[in-house]
Amino acid sequence: MVREVGLRRHRDVSQGLLCGAWHQTDWKSPLMCGIVGYLSSRAPVSMHQLVSMRDTMAHRGPDGEGIWHSDDGLVGLGHRRLAIVDLSAGGHQPMPSHDGRLVITYNGEIYNHHELRETLRELGWAFRSTSDTEVLLAAYQQWGEAALDRLSGMFAFAIYDREARKLFAARDRAGEKPFFYRHADRRLIFASELKAILAHPEMPRKADPIALDHFLAYGYVPRELCMLTGYAKLPAGHKLRYDIAADRLEVEPYWHLPQWKGGVAEPMEALLDAFEPLFDTAVRRQLDADVPVAVLLSGGLDSSLVAATAARVSSKVTTFTIGFPDHPGFDESPIARRLAGELGTExxxxxxxADTADLLPSLAAQFDEPISDSSMIPTFLVSRLVRSxxxxxxxxxxxxxLFGGYRQYGWAQRIARFRRLGLHHLGMSGPAAKLLPYGFPLRKMALRLVDPYDPALTVSRLAEPRQRRALIGDTAGAAEHYRAALMAGRHExxxxxxxxxxxxxxxxxxxxKVDRASMLTSLELRAxxxxxAIIEFAFGRLAPHQRTDGNRRKLLLRSLARRRLPDWFDSHRKQGFSIPLAAWLRGPWASLLEDLAAGAGDGLLDPAGVRHFLRQDKSVNMAQQVYALAMLEMWxxxxxxxxx
Known part of the structure; x- marks a missing residue:
């Protein structure tokens, strides 16, 4: 039997299905986009409301839009699209199945859609386009939820079953594509961006104190938590089911991060030989597009390996770099320029x-939750350049x-060793360490040794519980307890x-940061x-010491660099994609960010706590903390x- 999925508009469908309407304009491609959905058993959503919610994400898909709206108004799906693959009209979304029972709205890219298409053809399926949306929908019809095990890509999608009146949604393993939702008042609303849900007139805007503690502690809000009470994110590697009639929501993982089983580690050369074809395949698949593809080349190890591999498997590669010529310590552009010349890329x-401070308000508006990562600025700037x-x-x-590139992993190893040997008792005590000013390097080092929390929780912390308690009260400390549970079963x-x-x-x-900053310019960034396959390899086959060991980091990738990058390339250098924040805060950004940070005491934080925080010794580098408070206030x- 030949099965076919594709766009067929059903005004009347057999088997008692609801009638529905598709409204679509200017369709070109099936890929990078924004999705929105509304499902309720009693409160309909108007077409005007659904369109307004969808179009808050016009930047995610400037090339077209679509709506599917049930005749009773209780269910609606929306879609915005950025044209990348299959520039025909064959990938219209929301897309129905061949019998009209299912409707999908999808954001992302299934990199192995060619292989899945061939497998499905062997099973009797026929296709009317080269769209990966069509393949994804057929895969779900063929294998159900088990189709997730076969997908290689970045995605967030929702499939509505019109006969069962149930929704199924899923998000990729790494969480590259976003998925926010709110389940309350017998309805489920979801979207790629929180602002689309908030466009509905009945949505509350109360801050969540637990999420606020996470932000102050680490500079972002993790996993299912959301900065607004009553909202949530679908965590990476999770799936969601919603039954409209029962108003029942279920969220559970479909994938778990693997763990090295221990024993004797495999030889490094054998591991490298096994890794190379995985990496080549990943780069080759992600170069697949019907539009020009570029590489962001920072001059660091990871992006340099991606650029070198892209140049090996593609005849024409364009590389892009952002530099800071007035701050040599942050500027890797000379290295990127030299490497690009040897690779033969355009x-x-x-x-x-520093005059980019005027970008901050628009970036704060784009990020659905506050984020203290100042590299959002160069990410946005280089995305805007690439998009041209x-x-x-x-x-x-x-x-x-994946491969142990941060210095903090070595610190976690050393602190754990000190504690096992009891050496932390020989140093400065906790009360004495707390007398040192915030931001002072010795203070952080001393407190790490005596901190009651796991070293993995302290090495990257932005603010300590005592500091946060002065800002938000007794909620402080929730972040550490939450994160500790994520490491259960892991001992190294x-x-x-x-x-x-x-x-x-x-x-x-x-x-x-990558998704919002790039999609603001309508650029798709791939990783x-x-x-x-690489995630499984890194966590499942590499022993911890084969990823990082003391001051030696990213050992496997450095071995690959010796095979693929020039001899002069320094793979041991670690700079990070960041801006000279401290210098800019002493200059043109000072008044803007300090005024904003002070304003945080008028909103979500204790005013006295904020004033005390900002009176810290100016000789101590508190740039990251000031920036975090400023971004919180702008948000x-x-x-x-x-x-x-």
Missing amino acids: HVELSAE KARVALGGDGGDE PRDRAMALDFQTYMCDDILV PLLDP RREYRVTME
Whole structure:
């Protein structure tokens, strides 16, 4: 039997299905986009409301939009689209199944859709387009929820079953594509961005104190938590089911982060030989597009390996770099320029200056929750530059969390060793350490040794519980307890820290920054190092000491660099994609950010606590903390959030 999925508009469908209407304009492609949905058993959503919610995300999909709306108004799905693959009209969304029973709205890219298409064809399916949306819908019809085990890509999608009146949704393993939702008052509303849900006139805007503690502690809000009470995010690697009639919501993982089983580690050369084809396949798949594809080349190890591999498997590669010419300690553009010349890529550079402070309000508005990662600015700037020449770009995100690139992993290892030996009792006591000023390096080091929390929880902390307690009261400390549960069953300090960062920092800081900053310019950023096969390899086959060992980090990727990058390339250098924040705060950003930070005491935080915090010794580098408070205040004003 030949099965066919594709766009057929059913005004009357057999088997007692609801009639529905599709409203679509200017369709070109099935890919990067924004999705929205509304489901209720008693409160209909008007077409006007649904369109308003969808169009808050016009930047995510400027090339077209679509709506599916049930005749009774109780269910609606919306979609915005950015044209990248299959530039025909064959990938219209929301897309119905061939019999009209299912309707899908989908954001993302299934990188192995060609292979899945061939498998499904062998099983009797026929296709009317080259759209991966069509493949995803057929895969769900063929294998049900088990189709998730076969997907390689970044995605957030929802499929509505019109006959059963049930919704199924899922998010990719790394959390590259976002999915917010609110379940209350016998209805479920979901969207790629929180602002789309808030566009509904009945949505409250009260801050969540637990999420606020997480933000103050680490600079972002992790996993299912949301800065607004009553809202949530679908965590990475999770699926969601919603039964409209029963008003029953179920959320559960469909995938778990693997763990090295211990024993004798495999030889490094054998591991490298096994890793190379996985990496090549990931890069090759992610270069697949019907529009120009670029590579973000920072000059660091991860992006340099991506660029070198792209140049190996593609005849034409354009690389883009952002530099800070007035701050050599932050400027990797000369290295990127030299490497691009040896790889033979067309290379484009952009210089970032301190006068970019005027971008902060618009970026704060774009980020659905506050985030203290100042690299959102260069990410946005380079995305805007790339978008003038390409619609898709590859980057090196994920390399640090998968392969042990951060110095803090070595610190977690050392602190755990000191504690096992009892050496922390020989040093400065906790009360004495607390007398040192905030931001003072020795203070942080001393407190790490005597901190009652796991080292993995303290090495990347932005503010200590005592400091947060002065700002928000007794809620302080919730963040550490929550994060500790994510490391259950893992005992090696480095593995614990890397697993925690993968599930929180990478997903809810790095990838949020990448998604929002790039989609604001309608650019799709892809991360080959987050291919599922590479994630499984890094956490499942590499022993912790083969990823990072003391001051030696990213050992496998450095071995690959010796095979693929020039001899002069310094793979041991670790700079990070960041801005000279402290210098800019002493200059043109000072008044803006300090005034905003002070304003946080008028909104969500205790005024006396904020004043005390900002009176800290100016000789101590508190730039990151001041920036975090300023971003929190800009977010509060933009989203009109209160604590009541």
